[in-house]
Amino acid sequence: MVIVRRKDLSLLEKLYLPEIARGLSITFRKLFEKKITRQYPEEPLPTNEVTRGQPRLVVKDDGHIACVSCGMCEIACPAYAITIDGGETDRAIEREPVRFDIDMLRCILCGFCEEACPKDAIYMSNELELADYSRAALVYDMEKLKRPKAALQKRIDYVYRLNNRWRKSSSTR
Amino acid sequence: MSPMHWDWLVWFLKANVIYGGLLGTAAGMTLAERKVSAWMQYRHGPNRVGPWGLLQPIADGVKFIFKESLTPDGANKWLFRCAPALAAIPSMLTIAVIPMGPAIPFIPGDYKYFSITDLDIGLMYLLSIGGLSIYGIILGSWASNSKFSLLGGLRASAQMISYELTLILSILAVVTLTGSLDLRDAVAAQSGAIWEWHVFSQPLAFILFSIAAFAETNRHPFDFAECEPELVSGFHTEYSSMRFAMFALGEYCAMVVIASLWTTLFLGGYNVPFWEDAPWFLCIGAFLAKTSIFLFLFLWVRWTLPRFRFDQLMALGWKVFLPLALANLFLTGAAVSYGVKLW
Amino acid sequence: MAEVFFYALSALAVLFALGVVLAKSPMMSVLNLLGSFFCLSVIYLLAGFQFMAAAQILVYAGAILVLFLFVIMLLNLGDISAHSTGFLGALRSTGAKIGVAVAVAIGLALLISVNLGMLGLKPAESLPDGIDGMTGIATELFGRYALPFEAVSVLLLATMVAVVVLAKRQRPGTDARKS
Numbered sequence: 001m002v003i004v005r006r007k008d009l010s011l012l013e014k015l016y017l018p019e020i021a022r023g024l025s026i027t028f029r030k031l032f033e034k035k036i037t038r039q040y041p042e043e044p045l046p047t048n049e050v051t052r053g054q055p056r057l058v059v060k061d062d063g064h065i066a067c068v069s070c071g072m073c074e075i076a077c078p079a080y081a082i083t084i085d086g087g088e089t090d091r092a093i094e095r096e097p098v099r100f101d102i103d104m105l106r107c108i109l110c111g112f113c114e115e116a117c118p119k120d121a122i123y124m125s126n127e128l129e130l131a132d133y134s135r136a137a138l139v140y141d142m143e144k145l146k147r148p149k150a151a152l153q154k155r156i157d158y159v160y161r162l163n164n165r166w167r168k169s170s171s172t173r
Numbered sequence: 174m175s176p177m178h179w180d181w182l183v184w185f186l187k188a189n190v191i192y193g194g195l196l197g198t199a200a201g202m203t204l205a206e207r208k209v210s211a212w213m214q215y216r217h218g219p220n221r222v223g224p225w226g227l228l229q230p231i232a233d234g235v236k237f238i239f240k241e242s243l244t245p246d247g248a249n250k251w252l253f254r255c256a257p258a259l260a261a262i263p264s265m266l267t268i269a270v271i272p273m274g275p276a277i278p279f280i281p282g283d284y285k286y287f288s289i290t291d292l293d294i295g296l297m298y299l300l301s302i303g304g305l306s307i308y309g310i311i312l313g314s315w316a317s318n319s320k321f322s323l324l325g326g327l328r329a330s331a332q333m334i335s336y337e338l339t340l341i342l343s344i345l346a347v348v349t350l351t352g353s354l355d356l357r358d359a360v361a362a363q364s365g366a367i368w369e370w371h372v373f374s375q376p377l378a379f380i381l382f383s384i385a386a387f388a389e390t391n392r393h394p395f396d397f398a399e400c401e402p403e404l405v406s407g408f409h410t411e412y413s414s415m416r417f418a419m420f421a422l423g424e425y426c427a428m429v430v431i432a433s434l435w436t437t438l439f440l441g442g443y444n445v446p447f448w449e450d451a452p453w454f455l456c457i458g459a460f461l462a463k464t465s466i467f468l469f470l471f472l473w474v475r476w477t478l479p480r481f482r483f484d485q486l487m488a489l490g491w492k493v494f495l496p497l498a499l500a501n502l503f504l505t506g507a508a509v510s511y512g513v514k515l516w
Numbered sequence: 517m518a519e520v521f522f523y524a525l526s527a528l529a530v531l532f533a534l535g536v537v538l539a540k541s542p543m544m545s546v547l548n549l550l551g552s553f554f555c556l557s558v559i560y561l562l563a564g565f566q567f568m569a570a571a572q573i574l575v576y577a578g579a580i581l582v583l584f585l586f587v588i589m590l591l592n593l594g595d596i597s598a599h600s601t602g603f604l605g606a607l608r609s610t611g612a613k614i615g616v617a618v619a620v621a622i623g624l625a626l627l628i629s630v631n632l633g634m635l636g637l638k639p640a641e642s643l644p645d646g647i648d649g650m651t652g653i654a655t656e657l658f659g660r661y662a663l664p665f666e667a668v669s670v671l672l673l674a675t676m677v678a679v680v681v682l683a684k685r686q687r688p689g690t691d692a693r694k695s
Contacts, residue, residue, distance in 0.1 A: 294567055
């Protein structure tokens with residue numbers, strides 16, 4: 001059993017009113033202090049390369065998409081958000097996707113696709129906002145997902161830095 | 174037009190201005206409440222509708238009108254529908270006797286007092302009609318057929334009866350000094366220097382009135398009729414849409430009325446300190462400024478103090494405030510009848 | 517004009533009073549009583565007794581009926597409304613018989629007073645000149661009628677104490693007279 005001994009109140013404290021005035025003065029001072037709320041749409045959240053936003057497809061500097069439609073990300077995706085149809089090209093890299101859809105309503109931003117990709121073709125961008133008026137509009141096709149490599153370069157470097165911790169010098173690279 | 178028609182026109186004008194002001198202030202208070210609470214908690218408050226969120230009350234009103242009005246199963250439908258009006262109307266009626274300004278030349282050369290009406294028994298009228306707003310709360314809570322509502326209504330009725338005594342007794346001390354129930358006399362008695370105000374001659378009555386005002390309007394720290402953590406939302410748990418808005422409107426109107434009564438009885442009403450013949454617009458300005466002080470106090474206290482416990486409220490009312498108010502009234506009466514100048 | 521109002525309000529007051537007796541739910545009885553009080557208060561206003569009218573609302577409607585409601589909300593309403601069997605059942609009960617007797621008595625008193633011309637509608641005729649209603653009431657109440665006024669309050673206090681003693685539940689092993 002715990003006996004809680006309450007503090008003995010002095011006469012002034014028993015009168016309540018001075019203490020109430022003290023409380024009121026505190027809240028009055030708070031009225032003029034700096035507000036800490038972020039005005040979100042106008043002041044967006046700060047992002048950096050660690051931010052794991054929505055996945056985006058890398059477009060190489062030669063203008064072609066880096067994806068070879070191997071299907072690794074499709075398999076890795078725990079939410080079954082990715083759908084890929086492969087096709088052939090005349091270039092040295094013979095395959096590229098004809099269709100690459102990510103259902104953003106299913107995507108859980110886990111980053112498994114980024115880890116699974118053998119060709120550095122899909123990366124988590126810093127884009128986080130996801131709002132539209134229909135479900136269909138939130139199934140992103142290839143055109144919506146394409147980003148130039150330069151836009152994702154920071155993230156790419158970060159992922160390489162991260163993975164280098166586990167990579168032995170003898171490893172093939 | 175004949176003079177009688179002028180009288181009607183002036184009366185119509187006054188009633189419209191004063192009621193428009195009352196409802197506008199009540200709507201503004203809903204915004205002010207959210208703004209002040211936000212500022213005290215390092216937030217911005219509503220700022221999306223209109224410049225600085227000033228149009229928020231209108232948006233709220235539109236939302237309330239378009240929401241579905243639900244009536245719970247097993248409710249007493251007739252009473253359930255009447256109750257919000259019963260809660261809102263009395264507090265709106267009471268503003269009629271508050272003198273808000275001196276005689277104003279509505280028509281050049283024709284001076285009319287700036288209040289809807291002046292009654293010999295203005296204070297009696299205000300207290301008796303104001304005391305009726307409790308019926309809305311009690312009947313609404315009973316008709317809802319909900320245990321939370323019923324408990325809220327029970328608490329509200331007990332609380333109102335207890336604190337109305339303190340409120341009336343503290344007002345009576347002031348009435349003893351002025352010797353009249355006409356509010357305009359109370360204002361006239363406080364004209365001139367600032368120390369003529371009754372807040373200085375009746376400090377105890379001033380404090381008691383201020384505290385009882387919080388209990389009478391069901392405001393924090395005495396809002397036991399609502400008491401969200403314990404009773405969901407108290408007497409208006411089952412209300413939605415415009416019916417709920419009527420309860421809120423009644424509460425805010427009651428706040429405005431009691432703040433103006435506070436000003437009239439203790440802070441010299443529409444008198445401008447040290448300037449007895451101040452022009453009428455300054456007088457009205459003074460009245461509004463003094464009233465808004467107390468309106469701000471309502472908000473300020475709400476976001477500062479925690480809620481009392483119900484038994485503490487009752488003990489405080491009956492064992493502390495009532496004896497104090499009685500003693501104060503007794504001393505004031507003795508002093509007045511033996512001709513002792515208190516101040 | 518005032519007479520038309522008077523008779524209309526009186527009829528309404530009587531209707532409300534009937535409603536008090538005949539309503540099935542006690543809540544409705546109280547509401548009817550409230551309506552009756554309001555009619556009375558307006559009748560006082562018509563007669564020029566502003567103070568009486570305001571006091572009627574302040575004391576009866578604002579305080580006493582709220583206490584009634586408070587008590588009714590604490591009661592188990594289901595049991596009470598089950599007993600009521602409509603108008604005829606209400607007439608047969610003992611309470612109704614007493615009520616009828618009281619009503620007849622009041623009616624007789626009213627008839628006599630009307631015939632004596634004591635129910636005049638002229639405003640505040642009986643008060644001396646130069647004194648408004650409230651000052652007149654105050655001087656009379658605390659001057660000539662001070663003793664009866666105090667006696668009535670002592671009577672009320674005695675009634676209250678008596679009711680508390682009667683209603684107090686006796687616990688086994690305690691002496692009711694001591695506690």
